[in-house]
Amino acid sequence: MEQPPRLARLPTGEAPCAVPSPHDSFHDLGFARADTGRAARTGDAEVIYGAGKTAEQVVALITALRAAHPDHPALVTRADGDIRSAVVAAFAQSEVDDEARSVAVGHFPAAVGRVCVVSAGTSDAAVAAEAAFTARVFGAGVSSIRDVGVAGVHRLLAVRDVLDSADCLVVVAGMDGALPSAVGGLTGVPLIAVPTSVGYGASFGGLAALLAMLNSCAPGVAVCNIDNGFGAGVFAARVARRAGDQQSARRAHSPVPEVSS
Structure with a gap:
């Protein structure tokens, strides 16, 4: 059953009419x-x-x-x-x-823009995978970097060029939730952080990671709800698609260099 058409707003004194939308x-x-x-x-x-x-x-x-x-x-x-x-x-x-x-x-739609999903540990894999799959469904190209948590920060430094090449980053971490701050200090790419419920007692089911991410001293870090890989994937795909569209438009309007004979 479809919803009845809404009533259009008309100037005062005129009867409204049904306008399907x-x-x-x-x-x-x-x-x-x-x-x-x-x-x-x-x-x-x-x-x-x-x-x-x-x-x-x-x-x-x-x-x-x-x-x-x-x-x-x-x-x-x-x-x-x-x-x-x-x-x-x-x-x-x-x-x-x-x-x-x-x-x-x-x-799936043709990929526009590039999302990179970064996760701290293998225990965060399910949330990271949800973000990556969602971003693909929503039309972004996706790459993933796994197991680069701050307990071994040299692993993160080794992929810095990959981080810089993305249009948007999704950074997934549980426990102390420190990875988004570390990534946000290495790159200026827009970043959406996702706390996970991974961790021991005082992690409080992801609350500790959530609060750490909300209090990040690295600028340009936004935060999703605990374990919300889907929400992060949608956000990142929209950012990446817009960036990809703008890059395509700039290329279309840039002058073609002349080739000398």
Whole structure:
């Protein structure tokens, strides 16, 4: 069931009239209302959070979103094994990332811009993988650097050139949450930090890392919620896409150098 058309605002004294708008549309499935107008409003289609949903519900939501946005892949995050298996069985164009606990249906867009996902330790891999997979679905090229935590800072220094080549960085760390500050002191690339719930008792399930990142003395560091690789991936992809578009525009308008004979 589609939402009724909204009423247009007209000058005082005139009766309002119904004006359908793709920005306002949704599909009522009974158990959920798929926001089929989100892509028109933001440029990115709605994403399905798999936790707490049945496999049948997820398949129904994907079907609705794909019908509304055939050019946008439908992404499911925090999808357990049953959901991932059901999606692969129901849709031919499926790509699964078990480490990211995510699955996407449909062709990914051509990559624009470059995101680099940096993680402190192997225990942070699931959150880092979610960020990387999400950024790919949202149209950015992605590279990953793993296990470069501050306990061995020489590992980070060895990849400094890779950090500088990105349009946006996602830096994932648990425990003391120090890695984003270290990275932010080495490069001026926009950086989104993601604290993870990895750590012993006084890490308080990622709260210690979150507070450390919020108090970073390195400028240009933004922070996502604990374990929110998805949110970081979306943010980074949008930054990278905009940067990539601007670089393409500059190249298109730059004069072609003359070649002397």
